[in-house]
Amino acid sequence: MRQLKLSRAFxxxxxxxxxxxTTHDGKKNNMxxxxxxxxxxxxxxxxxxxxxxxxxxxxxxxxxxxxxxIPTVDMLDEVVGIGTxxxxxxxxxxxxxxxxxxxxxxxAPLIKECLANxxxxxxxxxxxxxxxVLEGVAAYMDSLRKEKRTVHAxxxxxxxxxxxxxxxxxxxxxxxxxxx
Amino acid sequence: MRQLKLSRAFxxxxxxxxxxxTTHDGKKNNMxxxxxxxxxxxxxxxxxxxxxxxxxxxxxxxxxxxxxxIPTVDMLDEVVGIGTxxxxxxxxxxxxxxxxxxxxxxxAPLIKECLANxxxxxxxxxxxxxxxVLEGVAAYMDSLRKEKRTVHAxxxxxxxxxxxxxxxxxxxxxxxxxxx
Numbered sequence: 539m540r541q542l543k544l545s546r547a548f549x550x551x552x553x554x555x556x557x558x559x560t561t562h563d564g565k566k567n568n569m570x571x572x573x574x575x576x577x578x579x580x581x582x583x584x585x586x587x588x589x590x591x592x593x594x595x596x597x598x599x600x601x602x603x604x605x606x607x608i609p610t611v612d613m614l615d616e617v618v619g620i621g622t623x624x625x626x627x628x629x630x631x632x633x634x635x636x637x638x639x640x641x642x643x644x645x646a647p648l649i650k651e652c653l654a655n656x657x658x659x660x661x662x663x664x665x666x667x668x669x670x671v672l673e674g675v676a677a678y679m680d681s682l683r684k685e686k687r688t689v690h691a692x693x694x695x696x697x698x699x700x701x702x703x704x705x706x707x708x709x710x711x712x713x714x715x716x717x718x
Numbered sequence: 719m720r721q722l723k724l725s726r727a728f729x730x731x732x733x734x735x736x737x738x739x740t741t742h743d744g745k746k747n748n749m750x751x752x753x754x755x756x757x758x759x760x761x762x763x764x765x766x767x768x769x770x771x772x773x774x775x776x777x778x779x780x781x782x783x784x785x786x787x788i789p790t791v792d793m794l795d796e797v798v799g800i801g802t803x804x805x806x807x808x809x810x811x812x813x814x815x816x817x818x819x820x821x822x823x824x825x826a827p828l829i830k831e832c833l834a835n836x837x838x839x840x841x842x843x844x845x846x847x848x849x850x851v852l853e854g855v856a857a858y859m860d861s862l863r864k865e866k867r868t869v870h871a872x873x874x875x876x877x878x879x880x881x882x883x884x885x886x887x888x889x890x891x892x893x894x895x896x897x898x
Contacts (some may be wrong), residue, residue, distance in 0.1 A: 546874075548873055549872050549874055551753070552734075552753055552870075552871055552872060552873040553734055553753075553870035553871060553872050553873075553878050554732075554733055554734010554735070554753075554870055555734070559825055573732055573733075573734075573757075574732070574756050574757045574758070574828075575756060576754050576755060576756035576765060576766075576767060577753075577754045577767065577839040577873070578754070578767050578847055578848065578849070579767075579848075583847070585756060585765065585767075585847070585849065586756075587757065587758050587759075587765075595772050604896055610854060611884075613867075614884060614886065615889070617884075618886045618889045618890060619889070621864065621890075621893065622890060622892060625856055639779040648784070649743060658720070659813070660845070662846075664847070664849075667758055667763070667765070667844070667849075667851055668758065669765065669844075669847075669849065671847055684799045687881070689732055690732075690733035690870065691733060691882075692729050692732060692733050692883075693729040693732040693733075693757070693894075693898070694726075694729055694887070694894060694898045695885065695886055695887030695888075695889075695891070695893075695894050695898075696883055696884065696885050696886070697883070697884045697885075697886060698733050698880045698881065698882075698883055698884075699881040699882045699883075699884060700870075700878045700881055701751060701867070701878065701879040701880055701881025701882070702878075702879045702881070703771065703876055703877070703878055703879075704791075704794060704869070704874075704876065704878075704879060705875065705876050705877075706794065706795075706798045706875055706876070706877060707874070707875030707876065709795070709798045709799070709802065709875075710798060710801075710802060710875040711833075711875070713801065713875075714874060714875050718873070718874045718875075
């Protein structure tokens, strides 16, 4: 995985792919499937919706860091499996045959098999709305990977795979931050 | 446009499509293009990232309501156009030939040409993070419409169109709220 410019990290989240969020609670790695995510700024800041109902939340609150990993369509069954069992009872890395890789800044692991990974620090937890505000501190992209299509959860058990790409760079020139 | 069960409204946002957000400031309609959105709950609650840099923000803060409209791929040039001019200087409904339709609850207009619309009330503005928390109060879907593919902004001026749909309803049965 090659390092990706931090200024481009928001482009991994903006299109709304299902992501995996990894944590390390001081003893063990864990991960959860999240599709409730949002970009907050180009710096880059992100928000995710999570709370006590996710076992990972305790580690997120305690260690104040995580990794957002971006899986692709060939990993959909793993992604759904990870989202429907609990780290309380399962070593998800072992069960779903995914490889934890040490990042540069945080202890939570990158996922080797994913298209991209963003190391994140927790900036704030807005408890009232179950919003966790994250700051990306390092990002990586496996650009040699052939399958690059991400998946988008509809929320009813169906998923939409990335289709065609359309280019509106010229029309949007005034709105795109420099260096993107 | 037929009314859509409110319990399904989150499925319009979860996959991360670019949306149009309409407002009415007491005098005139306006709309903006937003791709920084997130589901917060099934009730349904949503978050969007916006602030002073959007002309619509003043109306959103003053009237505390809006409509989230979901455009499709055939509307991409309008969507980009709406996102790259300001309501301060432009009547965007006239300029982009879109039809405002009165909803049932809020004064901000539905957009007739869109695939779906969600009437929303502003629940809270988390100024520190530029997060606006919205509650959907009525939702509509134009199910007779042929083009149903939404678009997802990458953030660099390119867009991803909805591709294939994959069904994992059985695997996800334990995680899907009833009535979805």
